[in-house]
Amino acid sequence: METQTQKPQTNNRHLVLYPYPLQGLINPMLQLANILHSKGFSITIIHTHFNSPTKSKHPHITFLPISDGLSKTEASTEDIISLVTLLNTNCVAPFRDCLAGLLADGPIACLITDALFHFSQSVADGFGLPRIVLRTSSIFSFMVFATLPAIHEKYFSKQDFQLESPVPEAPPLQVKDLPTITTKDSNDLYKFITNMVTQTKASSGLIWYTFSELEESALSQSRKLFPIPNFPIGPFHKSFPASSSSLLIQDKSSISWLDTQKPKSVLYVSFGSIAEMGVKEFNEMAWGLANSMQPFLWVVRPGLVRGSEWLEALPSGYAEKIGDRGCIVKWAPQQEVLAHFAVGGFWTHNGWNSTLESICEGVPMICSPCFGDQLVNAKYVSDVWGIGLRFEKGVERGEMERRIRRVMVEREGEEMRERILCLKEKVDVCLKEGGSSYQHLEELSSYILSF
Known part of the structure; x- marks a missing residue:
């Protein structure tokens, strides 16, 4: 043995x-x-x-x-x-x-x-x-x-x-x-x-x-x-x-990029280690992020887009469109990212690890659940705790852009942040x-x- x-x-x-x-x-x-x-x-x-x-x-x-x-x-x-x-x-x-x-x-x-x-x-x-x-x-x-x-x-x-x-x-x-x-x-x-x-x-x-x-x-x-x-x-x-304990290699350059951003300005986007999506949905996400005019850190895991190795599915001219406003990596040190001063929102698949990590750092969420318990978690995040917004499947880029701005820069997002910070305080107390x-x-x- x-x-x-x-x-x-x-x-x-x-x-x-x-x-x-x-x-x-x-x-x-x-x-x-x-x-x-x-x-x-x-x-x-x-x-x-x-x-x-x-x-x-x-x-x-x-x-x-x-x-x-x-x-x-x-x-x-x-x-x-x-x-x-x-x-x-x-x-x-x-x-x-x-x-x-x-x-x-x-x-x-x-x-x-x-x-x-x-x-x-x-x-x-x-x-x-x-x-x-x-x-x-x-x-x-x-x-x-x-x-x-x-x-x-x-x-x-x-x-x-x-x-x-x-x-x-x-x-x-x-x-x-x-x-x-x-x-x-x-x-x-x-x-x-x-x-x-x-x-x-x-x-x-x-x-x-x-x-x-x-x-x-x-x-x-x-x-x-x-x-x-x-x-x-x-x-x-x-x-x-x-x-x-990560099975995937983490790209630490995402942290140095975050260091250059303003407090609470960056939307972190990651759908975990298993979720997949089609090219059309990926493209709508890409334009929703670009058109929101918010800085974003986007984890595009190899295998995330069906039929694509990595970034081939991005629209033509996308890199020039976003410039330095976006940072795309294969995998990121998520806990470190969520705890970073520059991160103001988390677009997530609502796996329980990600949901709990976001609560622990007081970061409101945009929810795009894919399967299993993620659908239940997203319901609680959006409708019970009031600390995020949920996307239904098939949402187009314009609605994505609007919801990103609702969470990141509008009063609604501030209210979510206040509620999730209350939960963060409860986390801190429960562990002491x-x-x-x-x-x-x-x-x-x-x-x-x-x-």
């Missing part, structure tokens, strides 16, 4: 973590690993070869790779449900064998696995080990996912369903806000969700990448649906930055001694030591 460092300590402070291999899910698990290490636990991370983390950045953690059994075509994020289904099948034996080897060396206090790896509950049970689940989404979106099969059947099976219709089972959502995940077989999606929820209920505890004050009502619902200890101990990244996340982390540590 291949190891990165020495064998782990053999005591009841040894934890084994198992992240799901996507950028947005690896980051919180590695941040959690660092947090728990700072509490005196020794950490081993079992991980797949697909999207394996950068081990050299975490010398205090033992990394153990296992086979994921994925072919080159299967090792793709094009169909997330197909990928997660394969991994929950292929990884059972390698994960069990790896765990058996670790147990031969000494005791393990507990497993902490991503909720998406639902198979790990039966493996934990087989060894008599407690399993704690990490869920890297918002609580309210997970509550929606838990009821998704029934909700989808009710609303999307009708020929005449209305996107604006309310969903009484999941207020304040409308049908258009319900999570959608494209997959070749919707039965695979519903089977996966059922397994994930069932095995989360069977676990010994649930760690949330959020904080109590942001999601009080959802946390109350979670404790009823999952009557196990719930620990909202986020946001993790305020203790351990994600840059040390006596704060909610601080207390829940103390409780989690004590709980693990009680096993």
Whole structure:
């Protein structure tokens, strides 16, 4: 068995973590690993070869790779449900064998696995080990996912369903806000969700990448649906930055460019590590940004535009049009960018990491959700917390230009900034001694030591 460092300590402070291999899910698990290490636990991370983390950045953690059994075509994020289904099948034996080897060396206090790896509950049970689940989404979106099969059947099976219709089972959502995940077989999606929820209920505890004050009502619902200890101990990244766990190379030149801009003047644009768009939508974005006359830092990740390597899809003469007012990079150090004095808005896909990072830095958002929990997160950002504006699909450049200006330079944007700064203050308080996340982390540590 291949190891990165020495064998782990053999005591009841040894934890084994198992992240799901996507950028947005690896980051919180590695941040959690660092947090728990700072509490005196020794950490081993079992991980797949697909999207394996950068081990050299975490010398205090033992990394153990296992086979994921994925072919080159299967090792793709094009169909997330197909990928997660394969991994929950292929990884059972390698994960069990790896765990058996670790147990031969000494005791393990507990497993902490991503909720998406639902198979790990039966493996934990087989060894008599407690399993704690990490869920890297918002609580309210997970509550929606838990009821998704029934909700989808009710609303999307009708020929005449209305996107604006309310969903009484999941207020304040409308049908258009319900999570959608494209997959070749919707039965695979519903089977996966059922397994994930069932095995989360069977676990010994649930760690949330959020904080109590942001999601009080959802946390109350979670404790009823999952009557196990719930620990909202986020946001993790305020203790351990994600840059040390990024799977993509960050372009630091974006920071030196931001240094030359006026305070709160720059719109930061990034749609995460998976989202894709067509050439037409990309072009509308490009002109919306250019015509807004606002400085912008735009992350155009290779693969963002379908059928394009990088910037070939930009309109002819675009670079001359924007001049020094725009900066385009392949990837940026997002937490550093959002904390920069020059950034006044964030045009985002509303993945939970990005949403929470924006809240933590007091940066109002323009929301362009693509799939999954992003639709639910965008609803809360725009309509519940009032800290952003949402774009519907198919918006043209003129409307994009108007909304950019509404957030960046008009009174409406100032009011959003005031509201999000109030949430930022709550983040700062929750992490300090006596704060909610601080207390829940103390409780989690004590709980693990009680096993």
